Amino acid sequence: MPDVNAFDASALRLFDEVARSGSFTAAAELLGYTQSAVSRRVAALERAAGGPLFERLARGVRLTPAGVALRRHAAEVLDRLDRAGEELAAIHAGSGGTLRVGAFATANVDLVPAALKRFAERHPRVELRLVEGLSPRLTDRLQAGALDLAVISDYPAGLPAAGGRIVPLGEDNLLVALPRGHRLAADDAVDLRDLAGERWIEAAPRGQPTLLQTACAAAGFTPRSGLRVAEWSGKFGCVAAGLGVTLVPGLAARAVPADLVLRPLRGQMPVRRVYAALPDLPLPAALELTGMLGEWQVCTTATRT
Template sequence: MLDAHRLAVLAEVAHAGSIAAAAKRLAFTPSAVSQQLAKLERDVGARLLGRHARGVTLTPVGEALLAHAEAIVGELRTAERTVRALLEEEPAQLTVGTFASAGMTLVPAALADFRRDHPGVALRLLDLEPPDGYGLVRARDLDLLITHRYPGAPLPDPRGLDRTLLRSERFRLILPKGHAKARVRRLTLAALAAEDWISGSPGVPNRACLEQLAGAAGVRLRVAYETRDYQVIVALVEAGLGVAFVPESVLERVSPARVDVRDAADARPAREIFLVHHRRPGRLVTEMVARLNRPQ
């Protein structure tokens, strides 16, 4: 039978991205972590990790074992918290993971409302860019994950978890205030092909979405400024440096006097926002989900 402690070490290394980072979180030495992994590999009879200069990557066997390790660690943590709560040795806690723009728009009011009703619950918020976070929910490092999917992007395997659609959020085209193209009656991506665009770096979801839209429209767009931070994108557009697509919720905090907001006739992107939690979420998670589902 595989050792649960060694499986927990594997999960920690996978989440931390390196043996050194996992050792720090576990309060072990790196050599002790390496020894536990070596013993687990002997138990399994296969290599689980590939080591490289920037950390580690899981082998296919390691990836398959990780999902089970996360589930086992999650069950052990749930059992431990249940006992400690019954013995009043540990206060109730709720850990939420979210991506940046949801952390700015969707989460604050829900957390504040939750805090008013549950002042004794320890709240924790983690900044996680999708698709990260699913494994943390399985291992019970996270109680609730707020994540998204852009058009055309695959969804991670939700094995052992519940994933529900919270909302679909459309994107709007923003241009510097007074931009000549903002007055065009039927604005298309082709009409903006000569503009400097602002988006994430290659592989970042908003960049992949933009490239997909451009391909569908049969045009090539030039991304001159790369950032995944929508607040930075808005600031660069305000400064007259380019044009961009941003989620509609981000524009709730942007003055109409600062940018021109339009829709492209040939591109109406939207992203799906999901809530992910364990199949037995518990009362606190259920209450937070209810708050997030309330109309904004």
């Protein structure tokens, strides 16, 4: 059985050059070897192959049938190695390969897409992949090596243990979404206490306090229970129908339909802090995207009239 370990990349490159030039001497000159060194290397390949790869002619050499077969395989191997080298160089330069990004739902409304757009314009050869999930799940995937960067938050149970690097991106402030005909819709900002009697459209329960409950508790009242809706589109539909009001993270402001009114809240309100989580040895592309995410400015005074 041939010794496949003898067919390393350098041996295959030397063999291919001898076949191309038809001469041990010409190949030696091109590769910077002595003619005797090339002859010895080819002889070692022929022993590993179990027979001659070249016919020795009066002037030069030519491939035997076994040599033709080996050259076909060598061309495939050397091409794959060349492409692998190019891809690795691009990955280390941050200009190629695949970048796997995870983010929580409201970060995918504006923050992450805007950064990904800028990144893709600058690095069109990088394949971008995006997954959505809760922050604890995203950090699990990051630690397992399934993500290169995760956009996470400290809501609702604090910042999950992510390991690696944690880069603060900003704070996400709360806004209130009102139907256009609401009595406070014309105000520049709204005091949450003025909404104590309203019916609230809440998030579907997950077994932990919501931002709405935390904010209302800080304002000194318990929100009047209304409808529970998991998806933002459903919440906005309920508000537009006059079934209640709801709180909206600034990150999700762009998703609010134009027929609703958005107002900032007065006073001290709870905020959600947003971070980029990276492994200990982050890809250059992940670091660059983190920088773009860090240029985000959180909506704190958004109004829609």
